[in-house]
Amino acid sequence: MLAYIVRRLLYAIPILLGVNLLTFALFFVVNTPDDMARMQLGIKRVTPEAIARWKSERGYDKPLFYNSQAEASAKFTDTIFYSKSIRMFAFDFGRSDDGRDIGYEIRNRMGPSLAIALPVFLLSLIVTIAFALLQVMFRATYLDYGGVALCIAMMSISSMFYIIGGQFVFSKVWNLVPISGYGEGVDRARFLLLPVLVGIVGSIGSGARMYRAFFLEEAFKDYVRTARAKGVPEMAVLFRHVLKNAMIPILTGAVVVIPSLFLGSLITESFFGIPGLGSYTIEAIQSQDFAVVRSMVFIGSVLYIVGLILTDISYTLVDPRIRLQ
Amino acid sequence: MAFQPVFLWSDILLFLLIAVVVAGVFYVRSQPHMLEPWRRVGSSGSAMASLTLLLLFVLIGVLDSLHYRPRLESVSAGTNDVRHSVEVHSAFDVLAQVLRRGTEKTYSAPFAAYLYDKENIDRPDGTQFRDYPRLKHAAVHLQDPPSQLAPDVAFGLARALPVAAAVWLALALGVARRVARQSACSVASAWRAIWRRETPIAWNGALTALGATLALVVPLCLLSADYHVFGTDKVGQDVFYLTLKSIRTALVIGTLTTLVMMPFAIALGVVAGYFGGWIDDVVQYIYTTLNSIPGVLLIAASVLMMQVVIDSHPDWFATSAERADARLLALCGILGVTSWTGLCRLLRGETLKLRELDYVQAARAFGVTQVRIMIRHILPNLMHLVLISVVMDFSGLVLAEAVLSYVGIGVDPNTVSFGTMINQARMELSRDPMVWWSLLAAFVFMFVLVLSANLFADVVREALDPRLQVLSRNRLIRKAAHA
Numbered sequence: 001m002l003a004y005i006v007r008r009l010l011y012a013i014p015i016l017l018g019v020n021l022l023t024f025a026l027f028f029v030v031n032t033p034d035d036m037a038r039m040q041l042g043i044k045r046v047t048p049e050a051i052a053r054w055k056s057e058r059g060y061d062k063p064l065f066y067n068s069q070a071e072a073s074a075k076f077t078d079t080i081f082y083s084k085s086i087r088m089f090a091f092d093f094g095r096s097d098d099g100r101d102i103g104y105e106i107r108n109r110m111g112p113s114l115a116i117a118l119p120v121f122l123l124s125l126i127v128t129i130a131f132a133l134l135q136v137m138f139r140a141t142y143l144d145y146g147g148v149a150l151c152i153a154m155m156s157i158s159s160m161f162y163i164i165g166g167q168f169v170f171s172k173v174w175n176l177v178p179i180s181g182y183g184e185g186v187d188r189a190r191f192l193l194l195p196v197l198v199g200i201v202g203s204i205g206s207g208a209r210m211y212r213a214f215f216l217e218e219a220f221k222d223y224v225r226t227a228r229a230k231g232v233p234e235m236a237v238l239f240r241h242v243l244k245n246a247m248i249p250i251l252t253g254a255v256v257v258i259p260s261l262f263l264g265s266l267i268t269e270s271f272f273g274i275p276g277l278g279s280y281t282i283e284a285i286q287s288q289d290f291a292v293v294r295s296m297v298f299i300g301s302v303l304y305i306v307g308l309i310l311t312d313i314s315y316t317l318v319d320p321r322i323r324l325q
Numbered sequence: 326m327a328f329q330p331v332f333l334w335s336d337i338l339l340f341l342l343i344a345v346v347v348a349g350v351f352y353v354r355s356q357p358h359m360l361e362p363w364r365r366v367g368s369s370g371s372a373m374a375s376l377t378l379l380l381l382f383v384l385i386g387v388l389d390s391l392h393y394r395p396r397l398e399s400v401s402a403g404t405n406d407v408r409h410s411v412e413v414h415s416a417f418d419v420l421a422q423v424l425r426r427g428t429e430k431t432y433s434a435p436f437a438a439y440l441y442d443k444e445n446i447d448r449p450d451g452t453q454f455r456d457y458p459r460l461k462h463a464a465v466h467l468q469d470p471p472s473q474l475a476p477d478v479a480f481g482l483a484r485a486l487p488v489a490a491a492v493w494l495a496l497a498l499g500v501a502r503r504v505a506r507q508s509a510c511s512v513a514s515a516w517r518a519i520w521r522r523e524t525p526i527a528w529n530g531a532l533t534a535l536g537a538t539l540a541l542v543v544p545l546c547l548l549s550a551d552y553h554v555f556g557t558d559k560v561g562q563d564v565f566y567l568t569l570k571s572i573r574t575a576l577v578i579g580t581l582t583t584l585v586m587m588p589f590a591i592a593l594g595v596v597a598g599y600f601g602g603w604i605d606d607v608v609q610y611i612y613t614t615l616n617s618i619p620g621v622l623l624i625a626a627s628v629l630m631m632q633v634v635i636d637s638h639p640d641w642f643a644t645s646a647e648r649a650d651a652r653l654l655a656l657c658g659i660l661g662v663t664s665w666t667g668l669c670r671l672l673r674g675e676t677l678k679l680r681e682l683d684y685v686q687a688a689r690a691f692g693v694t695q696v697r698i699m700i701r702h703i704l705p706n707l708m709h710l711v712l713i714s715v716v717m718d719f720s721g722l723v724l725a726e727a728v729l730s731y732v733g734i735g736v737d738p739n740t741v742s743f744g745t746m747i748n749q750a751r752m753e754l755s756r757d758p759m760v761w762w763s764l765l766a767a768f769v770f771m772f773v774l775v776l777s778a779n780l781f782a783d784v785v786r787e788a789l790d791p792r793l794q795v796l797s798r799n800r801l802i803r804k805a806a807h808a
Contacts, residue, residue: 018614026626035633152783156720156776158727160747161768168754179755266621267728285625286733293626300619308617 001316008312012305019301020088023294024081036290057099093295096284102295105280112182113264113276115192120199121261125254128204129243132211136219137238148212154205163271166198180273195272199265214246248319255314259303263296329409331392333650335577335657339390342584362709365788370522370530372784375777377534382572382774389573391416392646413646417573421566423550427462429561432753435762436478436552438463438470463553478548485544492543493536500528556762559749567741568766574742575774578657578726579719586661590668591711595699597669598676608673612666620663621732627659628734649737656729656736660722668714672707679703709789716782720775727771743771 027036037051087094093102135147171179177194218224219242227237264278273279277296284292315322353359366372393416394409418425432441439457446456459470467473498512504524505515519528545554545565555564597608615623635641635652642648679685680703688698723743729735730744731751738745746767753760 014610015614015617018610019618022614022618023626026630035637038637152779153776156772156779157768158724158743158747158771158775160727160731160751164747164751164754164764172754260619263619266732270732281622281625282732285629288629290629293622293629297618297622297626300622301617304617304619 005309005313008309012309015305016089016301019298023297027290027294088295088298094291096292097289098287102292106277106295106299109275109277109280110262112274113269113278114262115188116195116199116268116274116276117261117264119192119196120203121254121257123196124200124203124207127200128207128211129250131204131208132215133238133243135208135212136215136242139216139219148209151205151209155209159202159267160271162198162202163268166194166201167271170194180271182274191272191274195268195274199268211246211250214249215242218242218246251318252311252314256304256307256311258310259306260300262303263300328393328395331394331413331646333392333647334654335581335650336390336392338581338584338654339387339577342580343387362788364525366784367526369784370527371780373527373530374534375780377531378538378773378777379781381538383576385417385569386573386576388420389415389417389570394644411644413644417569421569424563424566428563429460429462429553429557431557431559431561432760433460433463433553433557433561435554435556436474437556438467438474441760460553464551466551478552481548481551482544485547486540488547489539489543493532493539496535497532500532504528555766558763559753564763564766567746567763568770570741571743571746571767571770572774574653574736574740575723575726575771577653578660579722579778581654581657582660582664582722583715583718585658586665586668587711587715589661590665591672591704591707594669594672595676595703595707598673599680599695599699599703605673608669612669615663616666623663624659624729625732625734627662628656631655631659645739649740652737653740660725664718668711671710671714675707675710676703679706713786713789716778716785720778720782723771723775723778743767
C-alpha cells in the first residue's frame with residue numbers, strides 16, 4: 001500500500017512537469033512577454049521604454065531558458081523558465097501582474113471558497129442519492145419516468161439560470177437573503193444560504209440520473225434476486241444491498257473532486273460576490289493577469305492529481321476485491 | 326453580381342459536416358445491421374419529437390451560414406469599379422429582413438408601442454414634456470395604441486393560427502401519404518396508424534412537436550412584422566432576431582468542437598490500445614497531463630493567448646466577421662483539445678478488448694497489415710462509441726459556451742450567442758422596472774435546444790450502446806413483471 005502510494009506520487013512528477021511545460025509554452029512561447037506587455041499597457045501609444053519597464057518590474061526581461069550572461073548555476077536559475085515555472089513546485093507563486101503576493105491571496109481566499117464548496121458537495125451528494133434511490137424504489141412506474149424527465153429537464157438548464165433565478169426569487173421577490181456579498185460570523189450563514197441551495201439544485205439533474213443508472217445496474221444482479229427470493233423486505237434489499245454496493249462507484253467518483261473543492265466555483269462565486277479562489281480566477285482572467293492564471297492552473301493540476309491518488313486509495317478501502325500493488 | 330459570397334471557415338466546416346452526415350445516412354440505409362439501432366431510435370416518440378426540433382434549429386443555423394457581402398451602390402458611376410460592403414450578411418438575414426428593419430433607442434417590452442424610458446418630447450408649440458415616446462419601428466400602424474394594441478395583437482393571433490394549422494395539416498397529410506404508399510394502404514388508415522403509434526417510425530412524435538412549434542412560431546413570425554415580439558435590448562435591437570442568430574453560434578460550438586477533437590481521439594485511442602507498450606504509455610501520459618489541468622483554466626489560458634495572437638495580427642482578417650469567426654473556430658479548437666481525453670480513454674479501453682478477439686487474431690494470421698486491421702476491423706466496431714459521444718457532448722458544449730462567454734473567454738463580444746445575450750441581460754433584472762425579456766428569450770431557446778439534444782442523445786445512446794440495453798424501458802417492465 002505504502003509502496004503503491006509512493007509510486008503514484010513519483011508518477012505525479014512527470015505529469016506536473018508536463019503541465020508546467022505546457023503552461024510555460026502557452027504563456028511565454030506562443031506569445032512573447034512583449035505581446036503581454038503591449039496587451040496590458042494598451043495596444044496604442046506604447047513606447048518601447050514602457051514595455052521594457054513593465055517587463056523588468058515583473059521579471060519578464062530575462063532569457064527564456066538559458067542566461068549566457070549569468071554566473072555558474074545562475075545561467076539556468078536566472079531565467080524566466082526557472083523563476084516563473086520551476087519555482088511553483090515549491091509553491092512559490094511570486095507576485096501577480098499588479099504586484100500582489102499570489103500565495104498570500106490564495107491562502108486568504110481558500111476559506112470562503114471552501115465554505116461554499118464543501119456544504120454543496122456533501123449536501124448535494126446526500127440529496128442526489130436520496131432522489132435516485134427514490135426513483136429506483138418506484139422503478140418502471142410513472143413516478144420513475146417523471147423523475148427521469150425531471151432530471152433531463154434540470155440538466156438542460158444552464159447553471160447561470162439557476163443562479164439568476166435563485167437571486168431573483170429569494171432575494172428580490174421574497175427578500176429572504178442578500179443578493180450577494182460575504183460577511184463574518186453569524187452573518188456569513190445568511191450570505192451562504194442561497195449559493196449553497198443553488199449549487200445543490202443545479203447538480204441534482206445530472207447526478208441523480210447517473211446514480212439511478214448505478215442503482216439499477218446493481219438492482220438486477222443475482223445476489224439481489226437471491227436476497228429477494230429469501231424474503232428480505234424490499235427496503236432492506238434497497239438499503240442494505242443495492243445502496244451499499246452502488247456506493248462504490250458513487251464514492252470513488254466523488255472522491256476525485258474533493259481536493260478541487262478548494263478552488264471553489266467560478267460562476268457561483270462571481271455571481272454572489274464571494275471573495276474566494278473562483279472569483280479570484282475570474283478577476284484574473286478578466287484583467288488578463290497571466291501570473292495568477294498560471295498559478296491557478298498549477299494548483300488545479302496538483303489538486304486533481306491528489307484527487308486521483310485518493311480515488312485509488314478509496315477503492316481499496318470500500319471495495320475489498322481491489323488490491324493495489 | 327449583386328453580392329459576393331463569403332465562405333467563412335466555420336461555414337465550410339459546417340457544410341462539410343452536413344455532407345458527412347448525409348453520406349452517413351445513405352450508407353447506413355444500405356447496411357441492415359447498422360440500420361437496426363436507428364430503427365429503434367425512429368420508433369421512439371421522444372426521439373422523433375426532439376429530432377424534429379433539432380432539425381428546425383439546424384435549418385435556421387444553415388440559413389444563417391450562407392454568408393455574402395452585399396454590393397455597395399456604385400461608388401463612381403460609369404466605371405466598372407465594384408465595391409462590396411464590409412458587413413457580412415447571411416441568407417437568414419434576408420429572410421429576417423423585417424426583424425432588422427431598424428433599431429429603437431433602447432429597451433422596449435414585448436409587444437410594446439412605447440419606449441421603456443421616459444424622454445423629453447417636443448410639442449408642436451415648442452414646449453417640452455416628459456413621456457414615453459412611441460417606438461419608431463413597432464406598432465406604427467396604430468393610431469391610439471393603448472386601446473388598439475390588444476385587439477390588434479389578438480386579431481394577428483387569430484389570423485396566424487389558421488395559417489399554422491394549414492401548414493401543419495399539409496405536412497401531416499404528406500407524411501400520411503408517404504406512410505400509405507409504403508405500407509400500401511389508404512391514406513385514412515395510414516393516418517389512423519400514425520396516431521395509434523402503429524407505424525415503424527414514430528411520426529406522431531414528430532408531428533406533435535412540429536404542430537406545437539408551428540402554433541408558437543407562425544404567430545410570432547407574422548406578428549413580428551408589426552411588433553418587437555420579444556422586445557428590444559439595451560441598444561434597441563430586436564431580441565427575437567438576436568435569439569434566432571444565437572442558434573448558429575450554439576450549433577457551431579456544439580458540432581465543430583466534436584469534429585475537431587474526433588481525429589485526435591480516434592487516432593490516439595486506437596493506436597494506444599492496439600499497439601500497447603511505449604506508445605500506450607505516451608498517449609496515456611498526454612491525456613493524463615491534459616486532463617489534470619482543470620478544464621476552465623486550460624480554456625482560459627488558451628483563449629487569453631489566442632486573443633493576444635488575434636489582436637496583434639489585425640491584417641489577417643478582411644472583415645470583422647472573419648475575425649469573430651476565427652475566434653469562434655479557435656474556441657472550438659480549444660474546447661476540442663480539452664475535451665478529447667474522455668473519448669480517447671474510452672476508445673483505448675475498447676480497442677484493448679477488441680484486439681484480443683478471434684476475428685482480429687484471424688486477420689493477423691492471414692497477414693493483414695496493422696493499419697488495415699485498425700481501419701477495417703477495429704474502427705467500425707468503435708463507431709457506436711464515437712457517435713454516442715458526439716450526441717452526448719453537444720448539449721454540454723452549448724451550455725459551456727454560455728458560461729465561458731460570461732467569464733469573458735467565450736466567443737467574440739460582437740458575435741451573437743446565448744452566452745453574450747445572458748451576459749448582457751443578467752444585470753437587467755435588478756433594474757426597476759425590471760427588464761426580463763432578453764433573459765427569458767435566451768433561456769427558453771437555449772432550454773429547448775439543449776433539452777431536445779439531451780432527449781435525442783438519451784435515445785441514441787440507449788439504442789447504440791449494447792451495455793445500456795439493461796436500462797431500457799421495455800426490459801425494465803419485463804423485469805418488473807418477473808420480479
